[in-house]
Amino acid sequence: MPRRHTAFVNILVTAGPTREPLDPVRFISNRSSGKMGYEMAAAFAHAGHTVLLVSGPTALDVPDHVDFLPVETAAEMYEAVANHLGRMEVAVFAAAVADYTATAAPQKIKKSTDTFTLELVKTRDILGSARTTLGFAGTLIGFAAETENLEANAREKLTRKGCNLIIANDVSKSGIGFDSDQNEVIMVHPDHTEALPLASKHDLAHQLVQAILEIHFSASFLKTSN
Ligand code: PMT
Numbered sequence: 001m002p003r004r005h006t007a008f009v010n011i012l013v014t015a016g017p018t019r020e021p022l023d024p025v026r027f028i029s030n031r032s033s034g035k036m037g038y039e040m041a042a043a044f045a046h047a048g049h050t051v052l053l054v055s056g057p058t059a060l061d062v063p064d065h066v067d068f069l070p071v072e073t074a075a076e077m078y079e080a081v082a083n084h085l086g087r088m089e090v091a092v093f094a095a096a097v098a099d100y101t102a103t104a105a106p107q108k109i110k111k112s113t114d115t116f117t118l119e120l121v122k123t124r125d126i127l128g129s130a131r132t133t134l135g136f137a138g139t140l141i142g143f144a145a146e147t148e149n150l151e152a153n154a155r156e157k158l159t160r161k162g163c164n165l166i167i168a169n170d171v172s173k174s175g176i177g178f179d180s181d182q183n184e185v186i187m188v189h190p191d192h193t194e195a196l197p198l199a200s201k202h203d204l205a206h207q208l209v210q211a212i213l214e215i216h217f218s219a220s221f222l223k224t225s226n
Contacts, residue, residue, distance in 0.1 A: 009216065011049050012088045013041040014081065014095035014126070016056035018074045021104040022118070030096045031178040034058030036143075037094030039205035041066045047209060052088075054080045056095060074098045074123035081126050085136050090216050092141040093127040094167075096178070131162035139216040141165045144188075147172040154188040164215050165189055167208060187211060 015037020019027040034055055041053040042063035052067045054077060062068040069084075071077045074097045085091060100120035109116075130136040142163045144154040147170070154168035166188040171177035176184045176198065184198040187208070196207060 008048050009089040010087055011044045011051050011090040012084055013037055013051060013092045014054045016058040017096050018056045018077055018098045019072050020098045020101040022102050023105040023109045025108055028098060032096035033179040034060050035201050036183060038063055039201045040092055040094055043205040043209040052084055074101055078124050078126050082134055085134050088138055090139045091130060091136060094143050097126060098123055128161045139164050139219060141212055144168040145171045151186060151188060151193055158188050
């Protein structure tokens with residue numbers, strides 16, 4: 001029987017893709033629609049918590065009772081998270097952040113050569129900086145988008161990024177993951193893994209939010225009872 005929580009907490013959720021500009025009219029991005037992250041933000045708000053949604057560009061409406069901070073690039077998302085993480089108790093990183101960015105040309109790139117090479121540089125890992133550079137001590141939840149070795153890769157991210165939980169989806173499967181209305185995930189905890197069956201992102205978000213709040217409030221209880 002799920003426990004009802006009476007304390008309300010500050011929660012940051014990242015969602016959507018980022019766009020890394022190449023010139024004034026082109027960018028590198030990915031197929032994230034933002035649906036999974038927006039449903040998470042809405043479910044936390046529905047449970048009465050204070051939610052800040054930091055989102056890359058999407059076509060979605062901002063959920064009711066959610067504070068909204070729109071960003072475009074991975075660097076802007078990093079700055080937005082860095083500016084607000086200090087007052088958060090829970091942070092959930094559902095965004096599909098670009099791993100590489102380019103130096104944008106000031107004018108539209110002309111098609112003057114037969115081949116064209118782009119030099120990309122790594123972006124900062126926002127989730128990976130939360131515990132270290134940003135000093136976040138709250139409940140830290142990451143997502144993992146994998147096309148192989150789902151559990152093993154997710155567990156490696158759990159440890160490397162200092163998370164309390166990784167929610168992993170196999171994005172090679174059709175009908176789930178990027179830009180679909182449904183998803184199927186595994187929850188990778190430090191000591192066990194739990195599979196959640198295929199469901200709408202709306203229903204899944206409510207289950208995930210309940211699990212995250214359980215983790216958060218059990219950890220808070222342990223801290224206060226020591
Ligand atoms: O938006 P939808 O269309 O609804 O699709 C949902 C989703 C597939 C985008 C979502 O379920 C999901 O898997 N989100 C994470 C996507 C991702 O980029 O995963 P990753 O395995 O590459 O990254 C691992 C974690 O690090 C993620 O929490 C990511 O937000 C974070 N990260 C990654 C790179 C970076 N530079 N900074 C980060 O914070």
